[in-house]
Amino acid sequence: MSVRVxxxxxxxxxxxxxxxxxxxxxxxYAKAIGGxxxxxxxxxxxxxxxxxxxxxxxxxxxxxxxxxxEGPDKPNPKYAPYRQSERQHIYMKYAQExxxxxxxxxxxxxxEELEAMKEKALRENRDPVYDGKxxxxxxxxxxxxxxxxxxxxxxxxxxxxxPYVLNDKVKGRVVYPENMVGDFVIVRSNGLPVxxxxxxxxxxxxxxxxxxxxxxxLNNTVRQLMIYEAxxxxxxxxxxxxxxxxxxxxxxSKRHGATSVNLYRNERYLPEALCNYLTLLGWSHPTERDIxxxxxxxxxxxxxxxxxxxxxxxxxKLRWVNGQHIKKMDNETLIGLVSELPGNDFFKTQTPxxxxxxxxxxxxxxxxxxxxxxxxxxxxxxxxxxxxDMLKDILSWETTPKIIDYxxxxxxxxxxxxxxxxxxxxxxDVLKKDMGVKGKQLFMGVRAALTGKDHGPDLKILxxxxxVAVIKKRLTQLKHPQA
RNA sequence: GCUCCCAUCGUCUAGCCCGGUCUAGGACAUCGCCUUUUCACGGCGGUAACAGGGGUUCGAAUCCCCUUGGGAGUACCA
Numbered sequence: 061m062s063v064r065v066x067x068x069x070x071x072x073x074x075x076x077x078x079x080x081x082x083x084x085x086x087x088x089y090a091k092a093i094g095g096x097x098x099x100x101x102x103x104x105x106x107x108x109x110x111x112x113x114x115x116x117x118x119x120x121x122x123x124x125x126x127x128x129x130e131g132p133d134k135p136n137p138k139y140a141p142y143r144q145s146e147r148q149h150i151y152m153k154y155a156q157e158x159x160x161x162x163x164x165x166x167x168x169x170x171x172e173e174l175e176a177m178k179e180k181a182l183r184e185n186r187d188p189v190y191d192g193k194x195x196x197x198x199x200x201x202x203x204x205x206x207x208x209x210x211x212x213x214x215x216x217x218x219x220x221x222x223p224y225v226l227n228d229k230v231k232g233r234v235v236y237p238e239n240m241v242g243d244f245v246i247v248r249s250n251g252l253p254v255x256x257x258x259x260x261x262x263x264x265x266x267x268x269x270x271x272x273x274x275x276x277x278l279n280n281t282v283r284q285l286m287i288y289e290a291x292x293x294x295x296x297x298x299x300x301x302x303x304x305x306x307x308x309x310x311x312x313s314k315r316h317g318a319t320s321v322n323l324y325r326n327e328r329y330l331p332e333a334l335c336n337y338l339t340l341l342g343w344s345h346p347t348e349r350d351i352x353x354x355x356x357x358x359x360x361x362x363x364x365x366x367x368x369x370x371x372x373x374x375x376x377k378l379r380w381v382n383g384q385h386i387k388k389m390d391n392e393t394l395i396g397l398v399s400e401l402p403g404n405d406f407f408k409t410q411t412p413x414x415x416x417x418x419x420x421x422x423x424x425x426x427x428x429x430x431x432x433x434x435x436x437x438x439x440x441x442x443x444x445x446x447x448x449d450m451l452k453d454i455l456s457w458e459t460t461p462k463i464i465d466y467x468x469x470x471x472x473x474x475x476x477x478x479x480x481x482x483x484x485x486x487x488x489d490v491l492k493k494d495m496g497v498k499g500k501q502l503f504m505g506v507r508a509a510l511t512g513k514d515h516g517p518d519l520k521i522l523x524x525x526x527x528v529a530v531i532k533k534r535l536t537q538l539k540h541p542q543a
Numbered sequence: 544g545c546u547c548c549c550a551u552c553g554u555c556u557a558g559c560c561c562g563g564u565c566u567a568g569g570a571c572a573u574c575g576c577c578u579u580u581u582c583a584c585g586g587c588g589g590u591a592a593c594a595g596g597g598g599u600u601c602g603a604a605u606c607c608c609c610u611u612g613g614g615a616g617u618a619c620c621a
Contacts, residue, residue: 070621105620171619214619231548232560240546241617248619255621279547279616302549302614309613337555340570344556348569367556369549370614377555377571387584425583450581500580507581515582 063095065270067121067128068259070102071113074320075120077373078274078304078312081338085301086272087126088339088354092361098266099131101143104258109145120321124331125354139266144258151253154261154291155215155246159200163290164246166203166213215247217257217287224285228278229270229299229363236282244283256283264293272299272363275370299363302342304373312373319373328397328429330389333382340381341371351384383427391419397429404433406441418525421517440526443533445512454508455538459497463505466491468535474528481520509538 067083069075075083090097099118103109118133128134132142141147158164207213224236246257253261263271278300288295306316318324324334332353339357340350344365349356386394395415399408407415422435445451454460470487471479488506491497497505508514510523512534523531 068621072621102621108620167619169619216619234547237546245619250619252619254619259621274615275548276615277621280621282547300548305614307554311614340555342555348557350555350570371556372554374554374571380571421583424585503580513581517581517583518579 061267061269063090063093063269064098064267065090065095065272066098066100066263066266066268068100068102068262068273069117070105070108071110071117072105072108073113074322075117077319077321077338079117080120080124080126080321080334081304081341082273082301083121083126084124084335084338085299085343087128088357088361089270089272089363090129091354091358095269096129097127098139098268099128099142100262100266101132101145102255102258103143103145104252104255106145106252114143116322120325123325124321124335126335144262147258147262148253150265151247151258151261155253155257158217158246158290159215161290162200162218164215164217165200165243166207167216167243167245168203168206168211168213212249214245214249216243217246217283217290219243219283219286220289224282226281226285226298229297230302230366230368231275231278231300234278234281236285240282241286246287256280257287260284260287260291260293263296264288264291268296270297270299270363272301275300275303297363299366301366302368302370304341305370307372307374309370309372316373317375328401329378330382330385330429333385334378336385337378337381340377341373342367351381351388353385379427386423386426386429389423391416391423394419394423394429394432398432401430401433404436407433407436414525417521421521421525439516439522441530442512443530443537445534445537446514448514450514451508451512454504454514457501457505459495459501460505460508462495463491463497463502464509464535464538466495467506467509468539471528471531471535477528478526479523479528479531481524484520484523509535512538 065086067079067086069079069083087097089095099121101114103114114132118131121128130136130139130142135142144151155164159166203213219241221238223238226234226236228234244256245254247253262268281298281300285295304312306312308316310316312319318327321334325331335354336350336352339352343361344367345352345357346360346365395412398404398419407418410418418436418440419432422432422439426432426435467487470483474483488502491502491506503519504514507516507519510519510526510531516522
């Protein structure tokens with residue numbers, strides 16, 4: 061049977077960074093093994109689930125380059141529907157079956173009774189597991205009669221009294237001692253089934269072969285194992301991936317900074333970079349590569365290289381990863397991204413050749429796409445001088461005023477809006493041969509004259525990108541420092 | 544409380560399953576140097592870790608136990 065994996069978010073908010081990581085692992089695994097990646101919406105919590113969040117989450121997933129093969133918007137008739145809210149009848153059907161086989165029973169306990177029992181258990185230092193013996197469940201006929209009479213009761217699963225073993229792909233052999241959980245509710249008294257139950261019914265019916273999810277579900281799994289058993293279903297492989305935590309080693313939350321994927325999207329992070337970074341948080345590349353994209357992972361991604369311990373979500377390395385992806389990105393795509401940025405008008409109105417050349421030098425030194433316009437402003441368009449100590453020093457050399465005067469006279473004579481590299485070379489030659497300036501005096505002097513700064517990219521590349529009008533303004537200030 | 548899980552540089556991790564090749568490797572960050580007559584990029588190098596204690600063994604980061612620390616679950620949430 062072919063591999064089928066799923067990502068099953070609850071539409072109760074934006075796509076979380078942790079959710080994105082789990083989705084990514086599932087996606088990567090499906091791609092690596094030629095399986096199917098399914099998106100299932102777990103919206104049984106009517107109170108918190110909102111349809112708009114479903115759309116938002118899918119959007120974020122797609123932005124990350126994670127596309128599902130099946131889902132509410134891409135149904136496979138054999139498995140649809142994909143929203144748990146639309147599968148109520150299915151859950152009820154199996155609950156009915158469980159009830160008839162005496163594997164589940166109706167519980168008419170009140171909240172108060174349940175609460176009292178829980179407190180008692182806690183007092184006795186026991187797990188507050190529901191003890192069926194505490195209150196004899198009604199007989200089947202009795203229960204049916206009560207239900208028919210309109211009494212509200214929850215359906216409880218009769219938890220077998222024995223230990224369970226899970227061979228997890230990440231955690232290894234996990235033993236759940238007997239009595240770890242008591243009889244648990246699978247259908248609430250309001251008629252809505254509960255997560256741990258729906259999940260199993262769906263995974264069974266959707267032929268899910270591998271469940272890759274967060275470690276927070278590890279304890280739940282014993283309940284699910286019980287249901288698989290009761291339903292006579294084949295148990296899938298499980299991989300419980302460690303959780304992401306904050307720098308204080310606490311559960312990742314808003315106060316740890318940006319935890320929603322859409323924030324990174326707004327900040328123009330590269331989706332491939334985010335995926336790359338997220339992959340590394342808990343999984344390692346067999347050859348210890350740390351820069352790659354999904355395509356590179358196609359042949360190497362597996363379930364064997366997960367780390368069992370939680371990872372601190374720390375953005376510092378993400379910056380670097382993003383920068384690396386910018387460097388290897390082709391100029392055309394990058395130009396497209398920069399063009400989408402608001403403002404930035406100068407860049408947008410330049411020729412393709414200009415933009416290409418500008419991107420060539422700028423992409424080498426930025427970590428974020430959004431830094432590119434800033435670099436254009438600072439490196440190319442800045443008219444005022446950056447009066448550093450170094451620049452003051454350069455201006456104090458006796459050769460510098462001569463350079464400034466000469467360059468100024470040449471620049472004034474330029475009719476076009478840009479200086480060519482050949483023109484610049486010509487000036488350098490004149491300064492060197494006719495005026496006897498050379499070495500540091502020459503290069504730094506020319507740089508100061510043209511850029512008003514003491515540092516920056518290679519002049520031969522930078523100057524042809526700088527508008528003559530800007531250079532003229534710098535020169536004016538250099539000649540009249542006070543003004 | 545109880546149950547489950549986890550524990551290698553500041554961070555992400557390799558190594559652990561199948562003990563010796565580990566005076567523990569890589570990456571980010573940090574520091575220094577080199578290169579590019581500047582900056583950045585790049586290159587080179589430094590600082591920096593097997594949580595603690597017991598065992599098993601000729602030998603343990605690797606196997607076992609305990610302690611400590613952290614995480615998760617303990618719901619008619621997902």
